[in-house]
Amino acid sequence: MTSPIRKATMAALGADRRCWKEPATIDAETQMRRFGVAYRKVIRTPARTLSDLQDKARLVMLCNPKPDTIEGSLARDILAMKGGAE
Numbered sequence: 001m002t003s004p005i006r007k008a009t010m011a012a013l014g015a016d017r018r019c020w021k022e023p024a025t026i027d028a029e030t031q032m033r034r035f036g037v038a039y040r041k042v043i044r045t046p047a048r049t050l051s052d053l054q055d056k057a058r059l060v061m062l063c064n065p066k067p068d069t070i071e072g073s074l075a076r077d078i079l080a081m082k083g084g085a086e
Helices: 004-021 026-044 050-063 070-080
Strands: none
Touching (some): 004 026, 026 050
């Protein structure tokens, strides 16, 4: 079963990719709005698993490309984590 965070993350990433491919018209604006809606849904939904947390981290890395910020550092750490408890 796909989590709501995973669905919204995939929608946001897809809309972001399409936004850059569309000409600077209404189509690109529509994709930007779709990205915003999906991004806000991810932010509002609490993460319950490590994969949900990693999906949130992917969006942080996409929206905040500065690697020297605390958010960027935390997102990199989360993405580097493995899912198994030993």
